Amino acid sequence: MFQKELIKSLPINNDFLRHVQCLxxxxRKEQSSRTSIMYLARDLPHLLTNEEVDQVGAEWRVYEMADIPEDWIKKSTNSLNDVVEYVPIAKYWYHVFSxxxxxxxxxxxxxxKLVKCLLSLSHGNSDVERGFSQNNHLVSDERSSLNEASINSLRATNAGIKFFGGGKVHLVPATSALLSNVQEAHSRYVKDTEEQQKLIKNIDIVDGKHASDAEHERLEENEIELLNEQNNLQKELMNATKMLEEGSxxxxxxxxxxxxxxxNTAEVLITAANARLAVLNTQLIENNENLNRMRKKQKK
Structure with missing residues (x-):
């Protein structure tokens, strides 16, 4: 029932919103993104002329080939749980515009002109803001050490009280299943804690066994990364060559x-393609040198 309501209320089949994901x-480098940006350029009323729509296509080709710094996209990574924090999309495009x-x-x-118009479209985020507000009430200064599982449990309990008791605890039906879960809560907590401790010990044992092979594995991983980088550079070189041919x-x-x-549109393509080709050739030379050095280290 809930899924049907979501499907009914959410704009899942809205083509415009689906194409906006290209931003x-x-x-950026997905083939579908080029189709999407052209759809958006043509679909927005009274914004672009036919010549400007064609210019958008050319500029998007240049954007695909652009060398975008990683810190424009990702803000930071939490090494403990590999959580990646991304730069807000408006800030990302601000850098691109520069x-x-x-x-x-x-x-x-x-x-x-087109992207600024698209980013200015309003969107609803009241549910998300409400969730942040609830978390602020739950995680006070005295409870700042709560982990993610505890916060989720508190949120689930709070939601259950609202659903079954209209927000009032004394109106929640005391069913046999509820009483059973309460009685078994502590034993489940102890069991989960023991399993976590065992998992930590097993990880330590495995890490100890593989410590001697860490350097060799690191070199192999670096070689794979360099080979993948080389493959990507060659693909970009091919795309830049095609863009140069198209511009010519x-x-x-x-x-x-x-x-x-x-x-003017052709000059944009040619200029960007030539600049990108020069950068890619330099990067390929550097990649080959790094790959040769890496293989020499592996032979030692």
Whole structure:
């Protein structure tokens, strides 16, 4: 029943919202993102002319090939539980908008216009804010050491009281299942604690056995990373070459037809492709050197 209500109320089949996901930094190089940004450029009424829509396509190609720093996307990583904190999307695009061409002009003129419009669309987040508010009430200064499981349990208890008793504890039905769970709560807690301690001991034993192989494994992992990086660089090199060919073709066609608006679009593609090719060639040389050094270390 609950799932049906969600499916009915949420805009799951909304094409526009589905295509807006292309603005996520991690979706930048996906093939579907190029289709999505063109859909959005055409679907927003009275925003872009036909020439500007074409310019968006060219600028998105340049954006796909751009060398985006990792700290524009990810803020930090908690090494204890591998939790990645991402930079807010508005701040990410602020950095992207600041990218300049070799002559100092903005790299993404029309794309900036479109993305700013898309990011200004309002969205509801009242449920999320309500959840934060509830957590603030639960985790006071005296209870700041509560772990995630305890907070989730308190939230579940609070939700249960609201659902079964209308927010009043004394109105919650004292069923046999509820009484049984209360009686067994401590024994389950003790059992969970013991299992966690056993798990910690097993991890320590395994870590001790594999300590001698850690360096060798690290070198192998680094080699795999370098090979993956090399593969990605070669793919990007191929894409940049294709973009250069496309820009050259469009430039020749534009000059032949005397379509000067298309000349600007072609120049954007050619300039960006040449710059990207130079960077990629340098990175490939550096990658090969690092790979050779890594393999020499493995032979020792």
């Amino acid at each position: 996520q930094p991690l979706a 990218i300049r061409t070799t002559i100092g002009t903005p790299q993404y003129v029309t794309l900036t 073709t469009r430039l020749a066609t534009a000059l032949s037809n005397k379509a000067f608006d298309d000349v």
